[in-house]
Amino acid sequence: MKRIEKVADMAKTSRILAAEGKSIGFVPTMGYLHDGHLALVREAGKENDVVIMSIFVNPAQFGPGEDFESYPRDLERDAALAEKAGVDILFHPSPEEMYPEESDIRILPGRQADVLCGASRPGHFDGVLKVLTKLFHLTRPERAYFGQKDAQQLAIIETFVRNYNFPLEIRRVATVREEDGLAKSSRNVRLTPEERKEAPAIYAALKDGARMLRESGDPELVLGMVRNSLGRIPDAEADYAEILDYPSLRPLSAESGEAIIAAAVRFSGARLIDNILVPLEGKTS
Amino acid sequence: MKRIEKVADMAKTSRILAAEGKSIGFVPTMGYLHDGHLALVREAGKENDVVIMSIFVNPAQFGPGEDFESYPRDLERDAALAEKAGVDILFHPSPEEMYPEESDIRILPGRQADVLCGASRPGHFDGVLKVLTKLFHLTRPERAYFGQKDAQQLAIIETFVRNYNFPLEIRRVATVREEDGLAKSSRNVRLTPEERKEAPAIYAALKDGARMLRESGDPELVLGMVRNSLGRIPDAEADYAEILDYPSLRPLSAESGEAIIAAAVRFSGARLIDNILVPLEGKTS
Numbered sequence: 001m002k003r004i005e006k007v008a009d010m011a012k013t014s015r016i017l018a019a020e021g022k023s024i025g026f027v028p029t030m031g032y033l034h035d036g037h038l039a040l041v042r043e044a045g046k047e048n049d050v051v052i053m054s055i056f057v058n059p060a061q062f063g064p065g066e067d068f069e070s071y072p073r074d075l076e077r078d079a080a081l082a083e084k085a086g087v088d089i090l091f092h093p094s095p096e097e098m099y100p101e102e103s104d105i106r107i108l109p110g111r112q113a114d115v116l117c118g119a120s121r122p123g124h125f126d127g128v129l130k131v132l133t134k135l136f137h138l139t140r141p142e143r144a145y146f147g148q149k150d151a152q153q154l155a156i157i158e159t160f161v162r163n164y165n166f167p168l169e170i171r172r173v174a175t176v177r178e179e180d181g182l183a184k185s186s187r188n189v190r191l192t193p194e195e196r197k198e199a200p201a202i203y204a205a206l207k208d209g210a211r212m213l214r215e216s217g218d219p220e221l222v223l224g225m226v227r228n229s230l231g232r233i234p235d236a237e238a239d240y241a242e243i244l245d246y247p248s249l250r251p252l253s254a255e256s257g258e259a260i261i262a263a264a265v266r267f268s269g270a271r272l273i274d275n276i277l278v279p280l281e282g283k284t285s
Numbered sequence: 286m287k288r289i290e291k292v293a294d295m296a297k298t299s300r301i302l303a304a305e306g307k308s309i310g311f312v313p314t315m316g317y318l319h320d321g322h323l324a325l326v327r328e329a330g331k332e333n334d335v336v337i338m339s340i341f342v343n344p345a346q347f348g349p350g351e352d353f354e355s356y357p358r359d360l361e362r363d364a365a366l367a368e369k370a371g372v373d374i375l376f377h378p379s380p381e382e383m384y385p386e387e388s389d390i391r392i393l394p395g396r397q398a399d400v401l402c403g404a405s406r407p408g409h410f411d412g413v414l415k416v417l418t419k420l421f422h423l424t425r426p427e428r429a430y431f432g433q434k435d436a437q438q439l440a441i442i443e444t445f446v447r448n449y450n451f452p453l454e455i456r457r458v459a460t461v462r463e464e465d466g467l468a469k470s471s472r473n474v475r476l477t478p479e480e481r482k483e484a485p486a487i488y489a490a491l492k493d494g495a496r497m498l499r500e501s502g503d504p505e506l507v508l509g510m511v512r513n514s515l516g517r518i519p520d521a522e523a524d525y526a527e528i529l530d531y532p533s534l535r536p537l538s539a540e541s542g543e544a545i546i547a548a549a550v551r552f553s554g555a556r557l558i559d560n561i562l563v564p565l566e567g568k569t570s
Contacts (some may be wrong), residue, residue, distance in 0.1 A: 011452060019306035103412075103448040104396050110389030128388075130449075137450040163388040164415075165422040167296060
């Protein structure tokens with residue numbers, strides 16, 4: 001596995017690969033790798049000649065008071081995991097490499113970013129689109145891999161790539177979970193032992209909600225139940241719970257083919273998100 | 286010369302060229318070609334294996350009440366000129382091809398767009414960055430060619446390409462002028478015969494300004510003279526005249542290496558822009 005730290009080296013390497021006609025699968029991450037990331041790498045390995053992973057804790061997508069400083073990092077452990085999973089090139093630039101000058105050109109993600117995490121983390125998706133545009137240009141992938149766990153990010157990126165004609169496909173990869181159902185996340189290590197025991201209740205609430213939505217079909221009723229369940233987690237405070245059309249993230253309508261039930265929950269050391277997709281009857285597509 | 290109308294065909298063609306290791310020179314235009322455009326093509330032909338020109342009158346960069354509808358168009362004449370000048374691929378999509386769905390994801394150009402044309406045409410450079418992002422992704426150029434006549438556009442694009450790591454170089458090409466000094470522009474055909482006779486006074490004023498700036502070095506004094514000269518053109522109204530640092534477009538300072546004297550002038554049928562760059566003594570670069 002080749003390791004690259006410099007933007008100029010990454011650009012040169014991908015330029016050579018592109019001119020050789022090699023297909024590149026790209027897995028952008030913030031590091032502290034878990035099985036969810038490695039599932040992305042495996043998918044990328046199946047479909048491409050070369051797999052590039054980036055590890056970059058992007059300051060532009062953290063707001064004031066968020067956990068940029070305390071976000072878990074362990075580059076050497078990550079490099080070993082990435083190599084073992086089949087990454088060919090690991091790109092891990094410094095913030096100074098990625099943002100060598102103050103830039104006031106912004107990408108605003110539009111209405112899809114007004115709900116869920118976008119509502120409680122203003123500017124977050126601006127920062128995501130900024131860094132992904134840079135990373136896509138630096139790595140020139142034919143396909144880029146994202147986990148369904150970050151469902152809103154995935155929906156916004158799909159729209160962005162389509163509207164701006166990026167020459168690549170976005171691949172959705174299913175959320176990887178612990179045996180007790182908790183979605184794998186780099187932030188899980190920041191839970192106290194007690195919180196870790198409580199955290200699977202998030203997915204349990206979403207699963208109950210999905211079952212109820214398929215059975216009763218009344219989103220208001222279902223949402224009330226989900227919020228109620230999340231409210232009963234002793235050490236957690238629900239940030240939001242919503243049921244929306246996916247991937248438009250608009251309110252559900254008679255035309256909706258798929259619903260998302262999404263939640264964010266704050267424990268003392270970490271804010272966790274999870275979601276579940278529910279195909280709807282009367283699906284039009 | 287190959288002609289392409291469909292976005293999917295353009296993407297496929299550039300993908301194949303990229304995988305063959307061919308270097309692409311890209312010349313984006315709004316058509317109604319003149320010698321300025323053809324100079325861009327000649328430069329692109331010298332440095333690249335393949336020259337792609339786009340012709341697209343981009344609705345996203347025209348404001349309400351601007352001349353989108355009346356902007357001059359003549360595709361068959363343009364195609365003949367492009368082929369003769371050495372264009373290999375002419376991409377001329379329809380607005381429906383380029384914008385098949387309403388998109389609310391925006392690129393905001395920042396402070397460089399707050400002055401000059403950006404001040405009098407709000408949203409104009411948002412539209413420019415949107416269409417160029419799309420065109421760069423569709424044509425995958427190694428180099429893209431822009432005329433110095435659109436100096437603010439060029440400065441903003443240079444910043445954008447650098448800040449967002451587009452894998453391409455921006456090439457500046459000198460303004461091409463009529464024998465009497467008027468900058469070539471597709472909009473010149475919309476001048477009345479009388480206005481056409483008056484229009485070279487724009488460049489004359491800029492040239493006088495450049496000479497004075499080199500001699501006296503007092504930008505305020507020079508700007509007063511330039512505004513005075515523009516004010517004496519009988520059928521024109523000056524939209525702006527400014528002297529700024531180039532390419533930052535900030536106020537001139539002791540560190541400025543180059544100044545731009547830029548003006549926009551409205552005649553009855555067309556708003557014309559022009560500018561001149563003035564290297565400054567005490568240049569630090």
